[in-house]
Every structure is written in C-alpha cells, then in structure tokens.
Amino acid sequence: MNLVSLSIGELLPQVAQLSRSKFSGKISIGIADVADELEWYIYFNLGRVVWANGGLHPVRRWLRLIQHHTGGVDLQISVRDKDKFAVFEYHCLCIAFRRSLVDIQAVQRIIYEACVQVFFDIYQRSAITSGLDFQFQIFGGLRPSEQEILPIQSVIDLEPAIAAARLEWQQWVSSGLVNILVDAAPRIKKPQELQQSLAPNIYRNLQKVIDGDRSFRDISQVLNVDLFKLVKVLSPYIHKQMINLEKISDKTIPILSNSPPEKLTKTNAELDKVQLISCIDDDPQICRMMEQIVKKAGYRFMGITDSVKALAMLLEAKPEIIFLDLIMPVANGYEICAQIRRISCFNKTPIIILSGNDGLVDRVRAKVAGASDFLTKPAPPDKLVALIEKYLKQGTS
DSSP, X not given: OOOEEEOHHHHHHHHHHHHHTTOOEEEEEEEEOSSOEEEEEEEEETTEEEEEEESSOHHHHHHHHHHHHHTTOOOOOOOOTTOOBSOHHHHHHHHXXXXXXXXXXXXXXXXXXXXXXXHHHHHHHHHHTTTOOEEEEEEETOOSBSSOOOOGGGOBOHHHHHHHHHHHHHHHHHTTOTXXXXXXXXXXXXXXXXXXXXXXXXXXXXXXXXXXXXXXXXXXXXXXXXXXXXXXXXXXXXXXXXXXXXXXXXXXXXXXXXXXXXXXXXXXXXXXXXXXXXXXXXXXXXXXXXXXXXXXXXXXXXXXXXXXXXXXXXXXXXXXXXXXXXXXSSSOHHHHHHHXXXXXXXXXXXXXXXXXXXXXXXXXXXXXXXXXXXXXXXXXXXXXXXXXXXXXXXXXX
C-alpha cells in the first residue's frame, strides 16, 4: 500500500480493520513535527500482534521490558552476519525463548506491554502535534525475523492493547498531563526548594534517579511505581520549574557482534576455575560495559541490576571481587556494602565502590562502610583491569 496521511481518528479504525481482516505483515505509523521524526511499527500474523515497537526510545523500551520480565537476567545473545532479521529485539526474544531464558507467559506480557506503550505514545504525540496527520503504510507478508519465530501462543489480540492505552491516556488528559512526554527526562533544577516541598524520604529517593539521564518510564521501573502516579506527583514541581524536562537519546543496541562466536577451548570444569567478578549496578548498560571489559581480560562476570536480590545472588555465586554502584534506588552502595561485610564469607572479599563523583566525602564514607577501594565511572578499561589484577594478586599472596 502506498503511503497515506491519516488523522488519529482515521488511523486507529484503519489499524483495527486490518486486524479484523486477518492481515499478516507489517504496518508503519510515522509522524514528523518540529522536534522529532518518529516511526512506530507493528507486525501481525493473521490479525494478531507479533511484535510492536518504535518511537523515540525503542531500545530503552526493549531493555525495560526484558529486565522487568526476566528479573534482570543477562540474555548474552550474539548476533552474527548470517542472521537475517528486520527487528533486533524480536530476533533476540525468539532466541531467548528457544534457550528457555524466558517462558511463553513472559513473552506474551512483553509483546502486550510493548503494544500498549506504542499506542499510548501515538495518542500523546497526536495531542501534542495537533493538526499533523500520521503517515500510514502497509507491507504485506513481512516478518520481524526470517530465521526465528515465536510460538503462535505468544501473539496477542490488538484491540485490548489499544483499549488499555486509550484508558491510560484518558487518565493523563483528565489530570492535565497532556504535554508531559513520558520519554522526557526530569532533572532537579532547584534542589533546595524541592527538598522543602517533599517528605525527606521521597526527596532522597527522587534525588537518586531524577538526574536528566532517565526518562519517566525508566524512573517508574527503577522505583517500581506507577507511571501515571509518578508524573502526577511531579507535575506541580515541573510547572513551578523546580524540575526541568530534558530530551535524551535512546540507548544503543546492547549486544551486536558481527563475527561468529569464538570456539570454546575450555571445559566446564576449567571455566569454573576462572575468577568471577561481580558488578551490582541498577543501570544494565553499565553492567554490559563492565562485562565486555572483564570477559575480554579473561575472567567470568556476573551483573546484578536488582539490589534487592544482590545478597542472595552473591551468596550463591561467591565472586572474587565485587563492584558496587554508589547511587541506587531502595538501598545505596554504602548500605549494601555494610550488609555484605556482615556475611562471614565476604569478610575479605574486595568491594570496590563505583561512583560518578570523585569527592573526598564519598571516598571516606566508602571506607567506613567497609569498601576496599573506590573507582570513578565510567572507568577506563585499562584502569579497571589493573584494579582487578591488583586485588586478585593480593588474594593469592
């Protein structure tokens, strides 16, 4: 089908009609305003949704959904030149399911929530860019991956997802939140005024995450709070300009290797003897960067993005060195460090605090909490590896 322009009132019935007609293929929904040129896409199989994504932050959405529905498991999926796919996220989800890293119920929830978020974005952009039509195009027979396919049980009905998005959008409209983009990143502009306006515990939690690097959707997941309630609570302080809203870029595709995986030369028993390095950081991107550096240096790696589960995972794996982020929701690095030190098997385990600041106060507090060292992030790979080798050598001497 050729590209056509449709208003929001024409677009949604057209999409629903395609679903009812048992359409298979891809639809593309685009809009261009003065700020952004956006495209959302939805793949169908016989009228039911196979995958949906796009908009301003498709990779951030993918990472949030995977983290939420797998408990932060690192999928460790490599993509090679010979792999043929149109949609990276769907291709990886298929591989993860085939390897039993996610079950069919989690896959179905991921697809459903992605679809709801796509249509919510479309509703919001329609309101903000009033008067602009959507560019709508149909591509029959296309699939998100030529090599991989999820079971038919994973596909979802379209109309419940649209209904859920519409209901959520109506909440925003009735509360006067129309112009607060969910993909915007709040940053505290007037900390003293905001601190005086909020309860101390609420301000402390918000201060850790409202840093201009996380969108409202990111913050909602990190704090485990409802997105609508979060934005509604913050909206008065946004209007009073205590909090600024900033545009942030999407994250890059996390794992994309154009070369085939290296042939394994070590047995499982030999791999178990390789030292394990762990990193506790609520930002999956930091864990992935650390993993690349650590594995390249010849060590095993375990990333932990949920601080609540950290102690249990450390006790099971017993890493030789623990890197620990300073600023995290629920509990900060100092508190987690002190908890780790109370466990007898970790009395002498090197714990290295990671922080974006290199202040003397933070260094002193880290020492008091029981940390072995302090590293400013993002750390240069050579400095990170040198620190690992230093503490591993001390442990064997």
